[in-house]
Amino acid sequence: MRRPALITVLVAWAIYLFLIAPSLIVIPMSFNGSTELMFPPRSFSLHMYHEFFHGSDWLQATRESILVAIGTMLLSVAAGVPAAYALARAEFAGKRLLGVVLLAPMLVPTIVGALGLYLYLVHLGLAGTTAGLILGHTTLTTPFVIVIASASLRQIDPNLETAARIMGAGPLLVFRRIVLPRLYPAAVAAALFAFLISFDEVVIAWFISGVGTATLPVKMYSAIHWEVSPVLPVISTLLTLLSLVVCTVGALLRRRDAADV
Amino acid sequence: MTNRHALIFLGPVALLMALGFFVPLGQIFFTSVDGPKLSLRPFTELIDSRLFWLVLQNTFAISVEAMLASLLLAYPIAYHLSRVTPRRRAAYMILVLLPFWTSILVKSFAFTVILGDHGIVNNILRALFGEIGVVPLLFNRTGVVIGSVHWLLPFMVFPILVNLLAQGSDLHYAARVMGAGRTRIFLRITLPLSIPGVLAGCVITLVLSLGSFVTPALLGGRRDLMMASLVDFYTRISLDWAIAAAIAVLLLAITGGLILLLTRLPGEHRLI
Numbered sequence: 138m139r140r141p142a143l144i145t146v147l148v149a150w151a152i153y154l155f156l157i158a159p160s161l162i163v164i165p166m167s168f169n170g171s172t173e174l175m176f177p178p179r180s181f182s183l184h185m186y187h188e189f190f191h192g193s194d195w196l197q198a199t200r201e202s203i204l205v206a207i208g209t210m211l212l213s214v215a216a217g218v219p220a221a222y223a224l225a226r227a228e229f230a231g232k233r234l235l236g237v238v239l240l241a242p243m244l245v246p247t248i249v250g251a252l253g254l255y256l257y258l259v260h261l262g263l264a265g266t267t268a269g270l271i272l273g274h275t276t277l278t279t280p281f282v283i284v285i286a287s288a289s290l291r292q293i294d295p296n297l298e299t300a301a302r303i304m305g306a307g308p309l310l311v312f313r314r315i316v317l318p319r320l321y322p323a324a325v326a327a328a329l330f331a332f333l334i335s336f337d338e339v340v341i342a343w344f345i346s347g348v349g350t351a352t353l354p355v356k357m358y359s360a361i362h363w364e365v366s367p368v369l370p371v372i373s374t375l376l377t378l379l380s381l382v383v384c385t386v387g388a389l390l391r392r393r394d395a396a397d398v
Numbered sequence: 399m400t401n402r403h404a405l406i407f408l409g410p411v412a413l414l415m416a417l418g419f420f421v422p423l424g425q426i427f428f429t430s431v432d433g434p435k436l437s438l439r440p441f442t443e444l445i446d447s448r449l450f451w452l453v454l455q456n457t458f459a460i461s462v463e464a465m466l467a468s469l470l471l472a473y474p475i476a477y478h479l480s481r482v483t484p485r486r487r488a489a490y491m492i493l494v495l496l497p498f499w500t501s502i503l504v505k506s507f508a509f510t511v512i513l514g515d516h517g518i519v520n521n522i523l524r525a526l527f528g529e530i531g532v533v534p535l536l537f538n539r540t541g542v543v544i545g546s547v548h549w550l551l552p553f554m555v556f557p558i559l560v561n562l563l564a565q566g567s568d569l570h571y572a573a574r575v576m577g578a579g580r581t582r583i584f585l586r587i588t589l590p591l592s593i594p595g596v597l598a599g600c601v602i603t604l605v606l607s608l609g610s611f612v613t614p615a616l617l618g619g620r621r622d623l624m625m626a627s628l629v630d631f632y633t634r635i636s637l638d639w640a641i642a643a644a645i646a647v648l649l650l651a652i653t654g655g656l657i658l659l660l661t662r663l664p665g666e667h668r669l670i
Contacts, residue, residue: 141481142580149478152471153493156551159508160500162518166511176511176518216411223407239411242419244657246609248626249646253422256429256639276418279411308403330499337501340611340626344633357503361510361616373504380499388488388495 160377166370174367185371195356195368201267201346202336202353208271209278209335214328216275217282222316224283225290226298243280250276251344258345265347273341278331285330288394289323290316326390333383337376426650430643440644450628450645457624460539460614461607464546465554468603469596471547472554476595477588479555480562498552506616509545510536513617541617546607553606554599561595562588601660605653625649 141149162176170180189195224236242250254273258264293316301311317324339354346355353372360366430440444450475494479487497505512518513535523531535541565588573583611626618624623631625645632642 141478145474145478145481148474152475152551153490155471156475156497156548157493159505159512159548160496162508162511163504174511212414216414219407220411223404227404227407229401229404235408239415242415244605244653245423246605246626246649246653248609248611248629249426249650250419250422252629252633252642252646253424253426254418255633256643257422257425260425272414272418275414279414283411308400309406312407333499337503339501339503343611343630354501354503357501357507358612358616361503361507365510369507373501373507376501376504377496380501381496384492384495384499388491 160380163370163373163377167374169367169370174365174370185368189368189371189375192368195353195372198351198353198356201350205267205270205274205342205352206332206335208267209274210328210332212271212275213278213282213331214324217279217327218286218317218320218324219312220279221283221286221290222312222320225287226295239283240280242276247277247340251341254341255344264345265350267350270342270345270350270352273345274335274338277338277341278334281330281334282327285323285327285391285394286320289320289391292394293319322390323394326387329383329387329390333380336379423650426643426646429639430647432640440638440640443641444644444648453623453625453628456622457608460542460546460622460624461604461610463539463543464550464607465600465603467543467547468550468554469600472551472558472599473596475551476555476558476562479559494552494555497548502549502612503616505548506545506612509541509548509617513541513544536617537619539618539622541619542614542622545613545617546610549610549613550603550607553602557598557602558592558595561592561598565591598660601656605656608653608656609649 165178166174166176167185168181168183169178170182170184171178220239224232224239251273254269254276255264258266258269263269298311298315301315302308306314337354338352339358342352342355343358346352357369357372360369431437432439479490479494482490510517514520515532515534515536517536519535520532523533533540535544569587569591570583573587578586609626610624611630614622614624615627615630626649629642629645629649632638632645
């Protein structure tokens with residue numbers, strides 16, 4: 138195919154700039170010397186980083202976010218990877234329907250799921266708990282894990298598994314010894330994405346988290362809404378770096394399965 | 399694999415989804431009819447509420463504007479990505495994937511800095527044209543649409559890109575041999591063939607946008623309330639959970655209808 142025309146390239150670059158600008162703008166702002174938010178910053182200082190790492194309430198929220206994200210990551214990989222395997226290899230009635238049902242949380246507006254979970258947890262007396270938050274985030278990340286693992290499973294030759302079965306291995310042994318080692322890169326990528334989705338998630342957290350369990354995004358949301366704290370550029374910079382690392386490592390791990398995004 | 403083994407592999411995920419998603423969804427339906435009373439009061443109250451109709455109208459207007467603007471910006475990007483070598487595509491792809499994986503709060507915060515009255519855009523305009531050049535871009539409809547478009551763009555780029563990449567180059571080559579120019583090839587071959595990708599992108603972005611919560615709350619003004627903000631208002635401020643649940647049920651019905659439409663569209667949309 139021919140190379141794109143110059144005008145296409147120029148228009149595309151303008152839009153790339155629009156896409157990337159918000160992520161880039163927060164970085165110089167985070168090194169601002171004054172407490173007033175401004176771009177471009179007039180002086181250089183690490184003062185706001187100091188403020189973030191020594192301000193106890195921001196750190197408390199960060200700790201809560203890490204806790205929730207790790208719990209979500211472990212739970213959704215443990216549930217999602219075997220599920221993707223069964224969906225890829227087993228034949229049973231209602232398989233297609235189950236596939237759609239498991240991906241439903243990706244399609245339903247988050248606000249609907251968040252309200253439902255809130256009402257349900259209030260009913261159970263579990264609103265505001267870390268466990269409730271992890272449950273909510275896991276339903277959001279598990280479909281991603283299933284999609285990523287499914288893409289990788291399509292690249293794995295099922296004949297290997299058949300051969301192992303003929304040699305007398307049971308399905309669980311085949312999964313553990315043949316499938317899992319080959320799924321490993323995809324599973325790690327899925328885990329990283331699950332961590333990031335949970336770490337950045339705000340709608341469910343806004344509904345579920347309580348006073349003591351406010352996550353970093355919840356605190357950021359309030360801060361942007363009500364006070365515009367000078368620490369915001371610092372947190373934004375750190376979150377952008379985290380996203381950059383996860384999306385680069387994730388892309389590298391998934392190069393082989395990169396049929397889709 | 400026997401059914402028993404499939405159950406071992408699928409059991410945990412089924413339990414998790416039931417507890418974290420489907421039972422809560424049931425709870426919404428239950429709450430929206432006032433629990434065991436099975437009354438339609440919440441729905442009739444909504445139908446009579448002027449605020450609700452206003453918000454519904456807002457939600458659709460903002461979502462459609464954001465969808466169309468996303469399409470306008472996503473197509474050139476998808477087209478560009480489809481016409482470069484795979485190595486370069488992977489590199490350019492980072493420019494789409496980084497914003498996709500960046501927290502919506504980071505983006506919203508950055509936009510408050512970029513779009514404010516003393517933000518980057520307006521400072522440039524002020525320097526060029528003086529005070530008359532200043533345009534209100536934040537805490538109004540414009541701000542919400544700009545923020546939404548930025549959030550939605552990747553979701554529009556992906557399906558269009560997948561479609562453009564799947565178009566064989568033979569057809570283009572044949573057209574070129576017959577003497578068609580770039581513009582003609584684009585208008586007569588590339589664009590018509592990409593319609594399924596465009597429609598898929600439109601439905602996905604519309605569904606996402608209809609439920610958007612953070613962007614209108616942080617970048618919009620008082621008059622740019624959307625459905626999700628209304629759900630939040632009834633849940634936390636007025637504590638009328640039945641009304642909040644009724645709005646959620648309506649939102650679910652609208653988005654469900656749109657997704658059903660998507661599955662009826664031509665082309666493959668298989669994820670698993």
